[in-house]
Amino acid sequence: MKKLIWLFALSLALVSCKNETKTIETEVEAESVAEDLAYASFGMEINDADALETDRMMEHYKGLKAGDTVNAKMRGKIVDVCSKKGCWMTLDAGNDETIMVRFKDYGFFMPLNAEGEVVVNGLAFVTETSVDELRHYAEDAGKSKEEIEAITEPKFEYRFEADGVLLQQ
Template sequence: MGKYLLGLLLLSSCAALNATPLTFGSGVDEQALTQVSTILATPKAYVGKQVTIRGVVTNVCEKRGCWMTVKSDQQFQELYIKVPDGEMVFPLSARGSEAIVTGKLAEVSLSLEKSRDYLAEQAKSQGKAFDVASVTQPIDIYQLRPSGVKILD
């Protein structure tokens, strides 16, 4: 009976540990949430400003954990979350988990070649046909540079 209770206690302790959110950086401002779709509708209005988003982690850098993408509240939209290598290391296990991210939105200008690669990848992920030659001008993309991240279980 004593071993059974000890095992149950250990199991419940492990479950409690697994339920603890993973946190990175200086914390998140959960009271100031902005929808990803709102930011992406008028991104220039948010560049350089601190915002907090909430969404499901769809991908994580497999090499260094230095970036992840968070799904928008709108279909086929994601926001790229990028930190300098080693500053925060997002675990691969974060995929499919909900995350809250606070940081500043940055505008990144891509070369024409990188613009084509980026748009081709976006079309592929949406299952759409894409003609690389249709891209004749470089584009700007937006990414969130976090000061704090909380990955929920």
Template sequence: MKRLLYSVLLTVSVLSVSFSQEDVQKSSPPAGNALVGDFYGADISKTSENKAISVEKLESDLKNSNKAENVSVKGVVTDVCPKKGCWVSIKTEDGSSFFVKMKDYAFFVPTALKGKNVVLEGTAEKKITSVDELKHYAKDAKKSKAEIDAIIKPQEEIRFMADGIKVVN
């Protein structure tokens, strides 16, 4: 009897792991309209919202130090990962952008976030991103083969690890 019970439990646990991995692989960005006040991950307090700095100020701060922790930044979302909503790009006033990932892969954002004004809270740092990683994100963004093939050298850029993202006006 114990062997039968053990076999059943083992089979159920193996099947549940298989199905949960399959669900993760087939996931898509969460649904939602990304309305003002909506937040993803940790909620951003009014205090953090009010003290949020511009992307340009963040870029300036990172010239002196390669890392800024517990920083709030405001900007406009220019792109969202269409596969899972696991990353976004934020536009700077000079037209460049920086890349944002969600801390610990703990939350995702809807594609409706594209074009919205947001406040991010988390850690920013200057990093060199490898060609392979740049190509991976270009594929996720459904860039053309020509655009992907044109990525031939690593890129120094600002990377932001967000604890939370909030839609603001």
């Protein structure tokens, strides 16, 4: 009977030591992954899980009509930021197209020198932008007077109203 108790105690000790080692290894792996992705957060707190790549998001945009909206989270590369306040930015959509991102209720702004990769969360939609609004955006972007005056037709645009943004550092 004493041998059986000793055998049981020894088995229990071995099993508990083995599980503790696995837990430590898992925690170390999780910490190293989190350190690889450092973001500055703006607006609502979001994460980068399940963010669509730009080409995948463009498939959703192609199916939208004016007035349609889609809740989405996407990853993209900044092309331009409003040079006056950081109240909008454009993302590269590929094929010489861009996505205009504005921020919900002007609740937050991007740094004027923001560049690189971002993750945006919010509503995706399509719209036709008036000549006056296009000229306003061109002026905010610091375009020349000739470039601003060259805008003479409204433009069909891909838009995004972000409630949260992660800027990769």
